[in-house]
Amino acid sequence: MPGLCKTRVINVSPKELDELSCTICSAIYLNPVVSQCCQQLYCKTCITRHDNCVLDDCQQLKSQSFSIQTKQLLQLLHSLKVRCDYHMNGCKSVIKLNELLPHRDVCHFKERPVESPHNCNGCDEYVVNGQKKQHEDSCVKALKRKINTIDFHNKRLRIENGKVKSQLEIYKLIANSSDQIETYDYTGTYKLISSINHDQILKLLGATQSAIESWKSKTHTLVINKFSETYCLATSDGTSDHKLMFRLGQVCKETERDGSVSRLLVIADQNKLIETKENSKKKFKIVREFVDNQQKVRTFIDGIVSLRVYDRVEPTKETIN
Structure with missing residues (x-):
């Protein structure tokens, strides 16, 4: 031998x-x-x-x-x-x-x-298979690797949990709004007259300072039309237009001005339209409240709230039943 x-x-x-x-x-x-x-x-x-x-x-x-x-x-x-x-x-x-x-x-x-020797998952020391668990339970490097693995799976589970909660919130909103879909006429033409803190919202959404200043300098109008069960929300700043087509209580996709795609749900709550929007970067909510010939739009993102107030300049008569 x-x-x-x-x-x-x-x-x-x-x-x-x-x-x-x-x-x-x-x-x-x-x-x-x-x-x-x-x-x-x-x-x-x-x-x-x-x-x-x-x-x-x-x-x-x-x-x-x-x-x-x-x-x-x-x-x-x-x-x-x-x-x-x-x-x-x-x-x-x-x-x-x-x-x-x-x-x-x-x-x-x-x-x-x-038994063939096996490497410890932490320190790479050779240990007998039957003693591997006992060794790794006391090996600092192996324990650290286990903690890192657990942290990774916890983060993944938190992400999955957030997606499930988001879906559950959508289902709840649909259920709560099912009896109130046709209780208010939201159609009309509106003109922006004031804005509070919306520059912070634009910054959270990735807008540059020059883009924010450009937004402030423009005149913004918003038109809401209804065609059968489908709403069309069109915005314009004099140089570019953006249209959103949606049905109340149905999840749809919106293509943003920058080309990104958001997942959107709009529900009706008496004199309010409540939008829940989510994309790869942010999840946020927009509440449009219609009162006294005005549309007050509140946007909620990451604890920041902005308010935009639009005056109703004329009713829209393009509603088709």
Whole structure:
């Protein structure tokens, strides 16, 4: 058999282990012999497999070409403390090399099939499969990796939970508005007369400062028409127009001015139209309240609220039943 695996030897430095290693098998010598031609040490089993000297290829090897190594080396090898042959099965015994064979004959762990070593998920240390959980329960690096994994799954679950809550809110809004869909005439033409804090809303939606200043300088009108069960909400600032088609209580998609797509639900609540809008960046709500020939539009995003007030300038007579 080849030499003894270095990982089974304890309390010996890597450099010292290299000095006690066979050139052929790179393991700790077992039954070391020295070649007479080059004075090189080998495990007896390793070198007898070769017909010629390994290092110099200087001559054909014969049994008399080897001599047993000195007593000092044998004493050094025999004093090495090594793990049992069955340490992968769970044996924790550490014995001297010269006591290994007697221990192996009586070891209680030899009846178990030898288990392959596995890497700890944290520190990469080799551990027996049956002891992996016990090791990782006390390994700081493994515990940190478990915590990171749990945090990742928690974040994913929070995102999924938010989506479910959002869908539930939509269903509740639809249910609460089902009896109030046709209670008010929202159609008309409206002109913006004042705005409070809407620049903050635009900033949250990604508008640049120059775009915000441009928005403030323009005249904004809003027209709401109804065609059968479908509403059309059209806005204009004199240079660009935007139209939104929707049916009350039905989820639809809105293409924004920047080309992005939002998921939208509009419900009626007496003299109010309530829009719940969600896109890849934000989720927000717009409440349009119709009172005293005015439309008061409140926008809610991330705790910020803006108010825009529109005067009704003329009724719209394009409603078709």
